[in-house]
Amino acid sequence: MKFSYLRLGAVLQKELREYRRSPFIVGTMAVLPLVFLVEPIIIIFRLGASVSPAVVDRSVSATFLLLLISPVLIPAVLSAYSVVGEREQGTLEPLLTTPVRREELLLGKALGVVVPTIAIAYVVFAIVELSAHLFASNPEVAVALSQGPHVLAELLFAPLLAGWSIWVGIGISTRASEVRVAQQLGTLASLPPLAVVALVSFNVFTPSFGTSLAFALGLLVADIVMWRIVAAMFDRERLIVGASAQREPSGGGGNRPTGVVRRIPRAGGSDHA
């Protein structure tokens, strides 16, 4: 049975519908970008006309770091919930009884997280750009924010960093025993790529088209590798019965000697007890 875009679309549509109907998820999705929107705007509005270009550049770089935190943290929390959350709700087993392939299910879930994340990240970035062009008292701010490497980095890094967080989150979600553990681990594991962004933001090295593209390429490779690892980790049996059940030495169905109680041969057939 081949990969089906219909099934992928069905999973994606379900994910988006669930977000839309969940005020808590939408609320947490909105609050974080708002926090990281206010901070950059304050930074760029506090830069007076007399501030030197070097200070402006440093401030704008810090702004980029803040703008990239949302696309890392939001998907980390959402994707960490994606599988273990369904298991806790009891919706995973019916889903796994359908012909859906693990690739379709995982990609559908990943897209369900990446679509709102990227939309939010780009909207926030657009607001910052627009505010700088319309209201910044120092004209160098708008110039610095519009530099090609910076814009390219923002546009590329947001989805790729989100991709990393999503695959790490889903990977943890397929193995975690409960949602809280998955979300905490997912958030922690999503942070390492931000360290590289921080190096750029703190001007340890200056982004150029080349470095931005190279870093984006590295993130893309990491995303693809993570996707393959997560797909390989997706084990229906483990998800249904749980790791503890697989390891459990006794209990449940029991490991007791099972002497035959009574054999009643079936009429007209070949069944045997």
Add this chain to the structure above:
Amino acid sequence: MPGARGAQPSGQVLALEVDHLTKRFHHRTAFEDVSFSVAQGEVFGFLGPNGAGKTTTVRTLGTLIAPTSGSASVAGIPLTPENGPEIRQRIAIMPENPGLYRRLTVTENLQLFAKLYQQRNAAVRIGEALEAVNLTARAQDLCGGLSKGLLQRVGLARALLNDPTVMFLDEPTSGLDPVATREVYDLINGLRRRGVTVFLTTHRLEEAERLCDRVAILNTKLRLVGRPDELREQLFTRSLVVETLTPLAAPDEVFNSTDGVDSWQPQGSSTYVLDVADPRNIAPQVTRALVAAGADVVSISESRHSLEDVYLQLIDDDPEASKR
């Protein structure tokens, strides 16, 4: 299997064929050396105490869990990991907990599954499924606002979406009121008429007796497979229950002198249970003997053991089950 409730005619197409199937989780055995077959269109009851391995068996046949050893074919397809998607396309499993998305409406839940089964005319299929479980009026309700019984019916509607060859139902009437339960029974009988094989896991023995062509009793190992009446006959001696208006003065003389009565014992003051080989032919002789003895006969009837009696008899005899 209309008209053939019980025995499975040889040569009939098999929907399920299970051969020495075993599932172990490391040192724990979920079920062991289980073999049975289910004919196309048969309603097959799967009974057993808690922890007997019923759900694990369903999950294994539903390709959610890989067997440790043995083989099986489901809907005519060999049970192998690579055949998983194809098998799942032809079967439906309704777990005891329907597992519906509570933030989605009934229709949205069904839309998801119709698309996962790649149903063309999904809207038509959803309409038919909702009609079959009498839920058309609640199609736009959020599942989070439905009662347990209604959720169970949505789960059943979902199981109908892909027009399955084999349907696994785990406690389908759990939490349903009597009217809704009757509707589910009608639905299962309707599936039988359409040639759908139903694998019914239930704790309601009267339900199994009422619906199933054959039942199996599992207790890690398969203990019994057969028609309910066949199981009764093989587990219990047949008997006549005689009730008289007043206690017999000399029951020994009456019953011991009647041909065909193997033994008898009193049950209460004026009721007697007679072990007989052929209740239908012995009953007139017993009646004549009683009348000849001057007894006022209130009733003579064949003692009927329910499937519950069979189950309890079996489980009482099973030292493993009694430990649960």
